[in-house]
Amino acid sequence: MSSFQELPRWPQLTDDDIEAAVAALRTNRLVGQGNSIVEEFEAALAAGQGVEHAAAVSTGTAAVHLALHALDVGPGDEVIVPTHTFIGSASPVTYLGARPVFADVxxxxxxxxxDSVKSLLTSRTKAVVAVHINGVAADMAALTAVAAxxxxxxxEDAAQALGTEIAGRPIGGFGDLACVSLFEQKVITSAGEGGAVLTDNPVYAERLRRARSHGEGPVEGSPGMIWAHEVGYNYRLTAVQAAVGLAQHKRLGEMVEARRRNAARLSQRLAGVEGLELPVEPEGTKHAFWKYVVRVVPGAGRRSAGDIAADLRSRGVPVLLRYPFPLHKQPAFAEHQGVSLPVAERLSQELLALPSHPGLTEGHLDHIADEVRKAVTATE
Known part of the structure; x- marks a missing residue:
């Protein structure tokens, strides 16, 4: 096995997914408030995550945007966000005229x-965004206590964490709101793009559903009439996307278990490799392993994570540095570049994401582990 093309790619849509999309197309009811397929998908998401309400939206970033909108985040406010995450966790803060405040991990x-969050709280802090990165659960007990x-x-930014659990409970109900991504590479997808906001709060739920569709809602006393109660957005999910998401959601459990089996096999094969730290699963949690992320420990005579990644890619293993540029060091957030967040800055040069999705066989995983072992143990 010597080329990237020989490793299966993710996602892998099934006949059930495709048939669901076709059936949705045949309804000729593709979008709009009250779409039955979208509502069925929302109900499945809410039940699966153990919350009362789910509002399906067009992307995971839109989900974060609407969640902050529901909290009335606006100009002059601050929102604490980890610097070690995807930009979609932070960019919606700026959409609302607020300021992201980057915290360490x-x-x-x-x-x-x-502790980093606690040190950054001010009278201007309007929200904290806790990201369950790579499928591992954030410390929600400590984070919610500090915030409360x-x-x-x-x-909760659960874009990478459908299937993750804390104390036997699915993530999504530990914060005031939670955001899900259904982008094509996530644990499940809704035909390429999609997302949802989860909450137990009916007031938030009503506002989310209104804001995702231009802020429109019924005119009291005028049946069948609607108007804009506020300036909203066009963040609706289509029936076709919802149909694919629903079909995939029915297999969520088996896909997460496949990821966990694959992660266990990689950990077994990579155990004892000097200079390599394997992913952790905090006690009492269930890791969904959207990404299998290892740390290359620096040391005399050892190769850097960047060199190892380049070597592996040249030999057909699509390994990437995991968030090599913390958000506070990127040009989009230039005003924050003087901030020191040492853990995230160190990790940006040490973390590698290895392939581990359900489409890989044991043979693929063994090959990946063997190549990683050789690349890590090779000397400079």
């Missing part, structure tokens, strides 16, 4: 550090 889980002491709501 923990060295073991790479999730938001509660300051009277600040918490938004």
């Amino acid at each position: 923990t060295p073991d889980t790479h999730c938001l550090d509660p 002491e300051a009277g600040v709501p918490v938004v």
